[in-house]
Amino acid sequence: MLIPQTIERILNLGGGVSIDASKYIPQSLERFAAFAAQSGATLILRNCQHLLPQTMERIAAYGKGNVIFNFDE
Secondary structure: OOOHHHHHHHHHOOOOEEEEHHHOOHHHHHHHHHHHHHHOOOEEEEOHHHOOHHHHHHHHHHHOOOEEEOOOO
């Protein structure tokens, strides 16, 4: 598992990432989404079924269309 700062740097540089959302706290996911929105990168969050609806809404708002939620896992 990558540390949050590494993921933030990748997203900030415009690189898209796919991560397991269950491995990070909601505040980190929100930050990842904000970095993705700022750079135009794509953030794919897998294993999202455990997230609360309000958390997903905040992440979506921070991501401004750059976040994909995957519930298939």
